[in-house]
Amino acid sequence: LEQDLPLVWGRTITSVFFGGGTPSLFPPAAIDRFLSAAAARLRFAPGLEITLETNPGTAEHGAFPAYAAAGVNRLSFGVQSFDDGCLTRLGRIHDSAQAERAVRLAQDAGFGNINLDLMYALPQQSLAMAEHDLRRAFALAPTHISHYQLTIEPNTLFAARVPAGIPDDDAAYDIQEHCQALLAEHSYAQYEVSAYARDGNTCAHNLNYWRFGDYLGIGAGAHGKITSGAEQTLLRRFKRKHPSDYLRHAASAERIGGDSVIEPAQRPFEFMLNALRLVEGFSLRLFEQRTGLARHVIAGELAAAQAHGWIAIDGEQITPTALGRRFTNDVILLFLKD
Structure with missing residues (x-):
């Protein structure tokens, strides 16, 4: 943050998102120290959204009140599915009971703004199974659901060894249509391709991405986009990917994995x-x-x-x-x- 401050001097921070997989492994005291240090150096908007991504398999009893005390006011749980067979095929470390327990622990700690990530078109998943996932989610009454289709990304284990039973395009579209109708029926309004919110609880941080706003990426593998200067130069920057490599260079320009300018034609x-x-x-x-x-x-x-x-x-x-x-x-x- 210290190194990147010149990029954002004088600008107001409207959201903070602790993401990238399992930031809930970061102890609450560390989250508190970071937010306090950031607020001392940058202008935080009143009531800004502060989201923490949480893996249900690493949620600890007693941690959620401490995260809330540190300033976190929104949680995003990477549930993916409430079907234990699907979770096993995805290689997830949690089961459905742990996911439900983690969400209820957070609610008991006072968190009211909660997102659940769910995937569909999973290996060996039927339309009925996808519906069951949503109904399990509805029972927990989150304010936001991210419901997105499984995609096979290059250079991943699934790309090297594609699992059997992935629904074809027609089946995936049938699941999508059916689930969209079910989400609307339960008052989750779609506002983005895969994002659904109740009572206007949209994700401010993601809306900034989708509206092509600026964001500062801090930490190993983080990406950012900053507009600067009278000529409105659009700079994309990413940091070194490997955590230990990044930490060795965090205090120098060597922390930067790469910079690129988005040219007007792009x-x-x-x-x-x-x-x-x-x-x-x-x-x-x-x-x-x-x-x-x-x-x-x-x-x-x-x-x-x-x-x-x-x-x-x-x-x-x-x-x-x-x-x-x-x-x-x-x-x-x-x-x-x-």
């Missing part, structure tokens, strides 16, 4: 990659503010998307249609420059 695609995930879409004014470009540079692509029935244009507002949300990748690709 910005429409980068913006759409985020903003078109939102059900509300975006305003042309926001596009201009976040990219530093005039709206006319995307007029042709917007017209093409509208002709396909993928977006609706109402004055300043660009909104994906139901068809557009189904073919989000195709819409985004319109803005990719050769």
